[in-house]
Amino acid sequence: MSEPIKHGRIVVRHFGDAAALRRADTAAPAPGPGQARIRVLAAGVGRTDVMAREGEYLFQRRRPFTPGYELVGEVIDHHADAVPPWLVPGARVAACLPRMGGYTECANLPVHLLAPIPDGLDTLAAAALPLDYLTALSLLDRHGRARPGDTVLVHGATGGVGDALCQLGTHRRLAMYGTASERSLHRLRGYDIVPIDYRQEDVARVVRARHPEGVRIVYDHLGGPSLRAGHRLLAPGGTLVSYAFAARPGHVLADTVRGALHNRLLNLLPGKRTAICSLPREITADPSRHRKLLTHLFELALKQDIRPRIGACFPLAQAAEAHRALERRQVAGKIILTMS
Numbered sequence: 281m282s283e284p285i286k287h288g289r290i291v292v293r294h295f296g297d298a299a300a301l302r303r304a305d306t307a308a309p310a311p312g313p314g315q316a317r318i319r320v321l322a323a324g325v326g327r328t329d330v331m332a333r334e335g336e337y338l339f340q341r342r343r344p345f346t347p348g349y350e351l352v353g354e355v356i357d358h359h360a361d362a363v364p365p366w367l368v369p370g371a372r373v374a375a376c377l378p379r380m381g382g383y384t385e386c387a388n389l390p391v392h393l394l395a396p397i398p399d400g401l402d403t404l405a406a407a408a409l410p411l412d413y414l415t416a417l418s419l420l421d422r423h424g425r426a427r428p429g430d431t432v433l434v435h436g437a438t439g440g441v442g443d444a445l446c447q448l449g450t451h452r453r454l455a456m457y458g459t460a461s462e463r464s465l466h467r468l469r470g471y472d473i474v475p476i477d478y479r480q481e482d483v484a485r486v487v488r489a490r491h492p493e494g495v496r497i498v499y500d501h502l503g504g505p506s507l508r509a510g511h512r513l514l515a516p517g518g519t520l521v522s523y524a525f526a527a528r529p530g531h532v533l534a535d536t537v538r539g540a541l542h543n544r545l546l547n548l549l550p551g552k553r554t555a556i557c558s559l560p561r562e563i564t565a566d567p568s569r570h571r572k573l574l575t576h577l578f579e580l581a582l583k584q585d586i587r588p589r590i591g592a593c594f595p596l597a598q599a600a601e602a603h604r605a606l607e608r609r610q611v612a613g614k615i616i617l618t619m620s
């Protein structure tokens with residue numbers, strides 16, 4: 281088929297609350313060189329989408345834009361240039377998109393971003409994996425250089441990325457501490473992880489009581505005072521890894537700039553290391569590696585070594601409702617948009 285395909289997508293034209301998510305009609309032309317045209321089946325919704333919608337996200341300040349870092353779909357057709365043998369019409373594929381664009385019914389995507397979804401893996405489970413689990417892999421391997429037996433503190437352990445870190449960390453036999461609030465702390469049961477209620481308990485004291493020397497890695501998405509506290513909690517040779525600076529909704533843009541600088545300054549102190557993870561930039565730098573990592577994650581999910589938690593599904597037309605549910609913290613687990 282070489283005709284453009286008319287379809288709908290969600291567009292943010294003005295930063296604002298969830299009502300800023302509007303449906304727009306558009307058309308996907310025949311795929312260009314290196315591209316495949318995908319009928320989207322489902323797209324993951326994440327905290328970063330909310331930040332981008334509000335204008336709080338450093339890497340998405342351009343408007344209009346379509347939010348969404350991850351999608352799964354079926355191949356409609358592709359350009360005639362060389363493609364992998366599995367890329368045939370009807371094949372299910374997934375992608376983590378370095379510049380967003382997932383909230384759409386149809387997309388022309390670079391083939392080098394597409395990972396095949398194995399038979400037997402549920403479409404929604406595949407949609408819940410790319411952003412959170414690729415970020416967690418990057419945090420563990422690239423930035424934290426985690427090894428079996430390492431002691432690790434995971435802030436926000438029941439969030440999307442935190443849960444992925446705990447699942448992959450359990451699989452790798454890390455000794456983990458995880459912070460969460462009382463309402464979600466129970467979800468850490470079943471992991472080999474020491475739960476800490478960050479609202480009621482002194483996180484550093486709980487960790488020091490068991491590991492007086494400190495931990496090998498701290499994963500932080502909060503920024504602000506948490507950076508200094510995390511750095512202090514590191515054992516000699518340890519690493520503080522930041523992946524967001526999001527403790528103060530409404531101030532995230534400025535806090536990100538300040539937090540990134542603070543992280544870099546802490547790295548000048550001797551005996552410990554700091555790092556900052558930005559998955560979109562890492563995918564842009566090496567898309568093929570991330571496609572392979574996504575394929576690996578699908579294999580782990582198929583074996584049930586990791587189990588993405590689906591919280592709720594909303595039709596694409598209700599993207600605003602999906603964002604409201606995420607912002608009210610009503611849903612435990614990943615929110616997915618589904619396309620008819």
Ligand SMILES: NC(=O)c1ccc[n+]([C@@H]2O[C@H](COP(=O)([O-])OP(=O)(O)OC[C@H]3O[C@@H](n4cnc5c(N)ncnc54)[C@H](OP(=O)(O)O)[C@@H]3O)[C@@H](O)[C@H]2O)c1
Nearest residue numbers: 327328415436438439440441460461523524526557558559
């Ligand atoms: N660097 C990257 O490439 C990358 C990739 C993906 C996401 N991110 C960013 O990472 C951040 C987290 O994303 P997410 O999808 O995991 O968000 P999420 O699902 O909303 O999880 C955030 C978690 O933080 C916890 N939390 C809130 N305040 C806390 C505090 N003071 N101390 C400890 N934990 C606290 C919450 O726990 P309770 O609900 O129990 O309060 C919640 O579980 C977002 O800012 C997102 O934009 C970055």
